[in-house]
Amino acid sequence: MKNKEIPFVQSMFDAIAPRYDFLNRLLSLRQDTLWRRRAVRSLQLPEKGRVLDVACGTGDVAMEVIRQHPRAWVTGVDFSEKMLEIGREKIRVCGMGASIELKPANALHLPFEENSFDAITIAFGIRNIQDREKALDEFYRCLKPAGRLAVLELATPPEGPLRKLYLLYFKRILPLIGGLFSSNFAYTYLPDSVMAFPGPSDFAEKIQSRGFQNVAFRPFTLGVATLYTGQKPPIA
Numbered sequence: 001m002k003n004k005e006i007p008f009v010q011s012m013f014d015a016i017a018p019r020y021d022f023l024n025r026l027l028s029l030r031q032d033t034l035w036r037r038r039a040v041r042s043l044q045l046p047e048k049g050r051v052l053d054v055a056c057g058t059g060d061v062a063m064e065v066i067r068q069h070p071r072a073w074v075t076g077v078d079f080s081e082k083m084l085e086i087g088r089e090k091i092r093v094c095g096m097g098a099s100i101e102l103k104p105a106n107a108l109h110l111p112f113e114e115n116s117f118d119a120i121t122i123a124f125g126i127r128n129i130q131d132r133e134k135a136l137d138e139f140y141r142c143l144k145p146a147g148r149l150a151v152l153e154l155a156t157p158p159e160g161p162l163r164k165l166y167l168l169y170f171k172r173i174l175p176l177i178g179g180l181f182s183s184n185f186a187y188t189y190l191p192d193s194v195m196a197f198p199g200p201s202d203f204a205e206k207i208q209s210r211g212f213q214n215v216a217f218r219p220f221t222l223g224v225a226t227l228y229t230g231q232k233p234p235i236a
């Protein structure tokens with residue numbers, strides 16, 4: 001399947017944008033901030049590095065990059081204008097406007113020249129894209145040689161009693177809490193989309209198959225999120 005994203009995703013994120021940050025913190029018990037911090041730490045950015053954050057939403061990864069690397073420059077792209085609006089306001093309030101630019105773009109058609117960025121991040125975004133090969137190819141194209149990729153995504157814990165407990169929370173309780181604060185079906189779609197996402201070793205293989213090297217993955221918080229890292233090969 002080529003050049004496809006899941007059709008309702010854009011309008012879904014436009015609709016939940018005002019509640020997105022609040023529900024993220026509540027439903028993950030603030031673990032999401034820790035996961036983003038670790039993802040950014042994995043980038044090994046050069047001084048004044050250029051970072052592209054794809055599916056940047058309300059800008060949390062972009063802001064974390066600047067917290068860790070105040071001399072970096074971040075471009076965030078997302079196709080939900082409402083998420084971007086909230087992100088721009090947060091960035092303005094934190095005084096990071098000179099270091100971060102958020103603009104509308106589709107992950108499948110990134111409006112950048114090849115070899116533009118030292119690092120590319122995507123947090124909780126790749127799961128919402130149907131044509132993941134095309135997205136990974138776009139990331140590869142836009143990265144400089146030796147540039148680093150960090151993909152942060154939700155997962156489910158491995159088989160065992162914890163998995164049963166987690167799935168009870170994830171499939172039954174989370175949609176109820178999400179529904180209390182947002183009338184949208186997003187918090188029913190969330191567990192379904194996580195369950196449909198490939199397991200960590202399969203997705204790591206997919207990243208590798210698009211040309212990335214040193215591909216690795218690391219589970220966070222008992223396996224409820226996974227950080228995938230890889231690198232575009234340096235020029236030989």
Ligand SMILES: C[S@@+](CC[C@H](N)C(=O)[O-])C[C@H]1O[C@@H](n2cnc3c(N)ncnc32)[C@H](O)[C@@H]1O
Nearest residue numbers: 005013055056057078079080106107123124125
């Ligand atoms: C779960 S949010 C993650 C936002 C942010 N990265 C974070 O860490 O909170 C997923 C975001 O991906 C965006 N998105 C999904 N598919 C996209 C695509 N094909 N192109 C651009 N943005 C996309 C949505 O609009 C939404 O803002």
